Amino acid sequence: MRMIMFNKELRRSSVERLLATLRQANAPRNVFVSSPGGSFDFFSTLGPAIERQGIVTLAGDVRSAAVLLFLLGHVRKVIPESTFFFHEVRALVGPVGEITISNLEEVEEYENQMSGNERESYQEWRRSMKAAQSWFIHYVSRQSGISIPTFLSLMRSEATLSAREALRYGIAHRLIHSDSEI
Numbered sequence: 001m002r003m004i005m006f007n008k009e010l011r012r013s014s015v016e017r018l019l020a021t022l023r024q025a026n027a028p029r030n031v032f033v034s035s036p037g038g039s040f041d042f043f044s045t046l047g048p049a050i051e052r053q054g055i056v057t058l059a060g061d062v063r064s065a066a067v068l069l070f071l072l073g074h075v076r077k078v079i080p081e082s083t084f085f086f087h088e089v090r091a092l093v094g095p096v097g098e099i100t101i102s103n104l105e106e107v108e109e110y111e112n113q114m115s116g117n118e119r120e121s122y123q124e125w126r127r128s129m130k131a132a133q134s135w136f137i138h139y140v141s142r143q144s145g146i147s148i149p150t151f152l153s154l155m156r157s158e159a160t161l162s163a164r165e166a167l168r169y170g171i172a173h174r175l176i177h178s179d180s181e182i
Contacts, residue, residue: 001182002028003058010038010065015046018069022053030056030182031073037064037085040136047072058182059084059163059172068136071143071171077182078163078172086154086161089133144170 004021008014021027043065050072057073059082067084070076114122137155141148146169154161166172176182 001030001179003030003032003182004028005032005034006066006069007032007034007060009036010040010069012039012042012046014038015042015050015069019046019050019053022050022055029054030058031069032058032060033062033066033070034060035063035066035069037066040065040068041132043068043139044135056182058176059166061085065136067140067171071140075174076172077174077176078166079176080163082163082166082172084161084166084171085158086151087158088155089129089136140171146170 004018004027006014006018018031022029022031047068050069051074055073056075056077057070059070059076059078061083062070063085064087067086070084137148137151140146140151150169153159161169161171163172163175167175174181
């Protein structure tokens with residue numbers, strides 16, 4: 001069985017290379033996703049193009065934003081060892097360090113120290129971060145059928161799901177046990 005291995009960090013360039021490979025004549029339609037995650041700000045443009053390729057995704061260790069790539073599969077398969085890790089959208093902010101949506105309020109003190117354009121830029125960034133997480137949550141909910149409150153709970157608890165749990169939540173369609181089932 002021919003398969004494309006996607007085991008890189010999710011970046012625009014790595015997803016563009018995947019799409020270029022999928023567009024080649026006689027390219028495999030099976031994509032093994034085992035990625036640490038990365039950025040997903042480009043998925044609104046590249047995601048639909050990959051989805052139109054009619055791929056089958058197979059999960060390894062699918063972390064963070066790599067879940068989006070896995071969910072692009074028309075058929076989504078897992079092996080017993082597959083895992084899926086979720087967390088809130090994160091960013092690094094100056095001296096505060098890493099923040100998520102749920103602890104944005106904690107950095108208001110940092111925001112209060114800003115003035116003028118710096119504060120406006122920060123407020124715009126914060127709105128953008130909330131919008132990104134909202135898009136991510138709604139996309140996963142649409143693709144899997146998982147309720148938004150349930151998915152938010154998984155993200156906030158930094159949950160790691162097993163293959164069977166991914167099936168139960170609708171993230172995966174089928175558990176396979178042998179290469180012949182790929």
